Structures are given as C-alpha cells and as structure tokens.
Amino acid sequence: ETGSEDIDILPNGLAFISSGLKYPGLKSFAPEKPGEIFLMDLNEDYPRAVELRISRGFDLSSFNPHGISTFVD
Numbered sequence: 001e002t003g004s005e006d007i008d009i010l011p012n013g014l015a016f017i018s019s020g021l022k023y024p025g026l027k028s029f030a031p032e033k034p035g036e037i038f039l040m041d042l043n044e045d046y047p048r049a050v051e052l053r054i055s056r057g058f059d060l061s062s063f064n065p066h067g068i069s070t071f072v073d
Contacts, residue, residue, distance in 0.1 A: 004038075006067045013043040018065035035065040 005021040020035030022028050038049040054060060 005065060008068050008070050009042065010070060010072060013041060015040040015042055015047075016068055016070060017049060018068040020064065021066050022064050023066075034060045035063040037065065037068070 004017045004019050006018045007015055009015045017038040017040060018035065019038060020030070020033060022031065022035075037052045037054070039052050040047050040049045054063070
C-alpha cells in the first residue's frame, strides 16, 4: 500500500521487505502509520507479502526502516 523501501532475498527464497520510510520532503501516504517489515516466500505459486509482528517492548511509533539486510550463519 505504501510501497517498499528495500528488499533482501535469502538463498532459500524468503524475501524480507522494509516499508514505511518517512523522510523530510518525501511524500508519505500514511504519515501516522509506523514502518513495517514484510516476509514473502518466493517459492510459493502465488507469493504474497505478510506483515511480520514485531516483539513487544519495541518502540513501533518511531520505527522508520531505511534499508534491510540479513545475516545467514
């Protein structure tokens, strides 16, 4: 709905997508909504982005994701 800011695709086909970047001068379609992280399984026939729940205790009101990266061990 508000577009993605960045995406990182793991070798197993899981994609993590950051969304909701707010930046001065950048139009925001949902200025009151915090940023989000989505997961998409690209192995599915009809992949769809699913919002990931963020742990309690995290300040969602100030979450403004700019980029995303993963580490595979």
